[in-house]
Amino acid sequence: MIGRLNHVAIAVPDLEAACAQYRDALGAAVGAPQAEPGHGVTVVFIALPNTKIELLHPLGPDSPIAGFLQKNPAGGIHHVCYEVEDILAARDRLVSAGARVLGSGEPKTGAHGKPVLFLHPKDFNGCLVELEEV
Template sequence: MLGRLNHVAIAVPDLAAASAVYRDTLGASVTAPQPLPDHGVTVVFIDLGNTKVELLEPLGVDSPIAAFLAKNPAGGMHHVCYEVDDIIVARDRLKATGARVLGDGEPKAGAHGKPVLFLHPKDFQGTLVELEQA
């Protein structure tokens, strides 16, 4: 069911400062900030060739990233994103095994314009998992 690792997401308290570290210290190419109001975040991506790193900053006070940063003020790894061939088939298979899909269970458009779902971290060894339609 799982395809390749699409990205590792890191929550950051200051997207501009974090972007500068990746760009200026590590020499990475960093995309322009992209607000995603449906997910309550602003993101940038660092393309590593075989995968990406996503830096996330809260967009508004109700952002789920704001709650994460309240517990982890310096930021940290937030989730991993795996590609799946068919997100509906994957969702239904996971639900049939007892895995919990967050939100209303319906895919939303993610940062790449493709459908995404999030899976409860307690069902995946403490890691928030995002699935993205390949």
């Protein structure tokens, strides 16, 4: 069911420093910061030959990653995103298998403008999983 790994998201306390590090020390192709006020984050995509790293930094007072950075002040790997062809079919299969979908259970529009869902990390080995329909 799951397809490509769309991205790995890393929450960072200092977006400028993280961008400089990936660009200068790791020599990667770092994109421009994109404010996503609807999602409470500023994102920077780092293009690797086969997938992307998504740097996440809180934006606004109700950022969904503020709590993560309080618990992990240095930052940390926040989630992985797997691509699926049909997000509603994927959701129904996962719910049947006992997994919990975060929020209302209905897909939202993600940072790429595609429908996304998040699965409860307690159901996936402590790993927050995003599904994105492509």
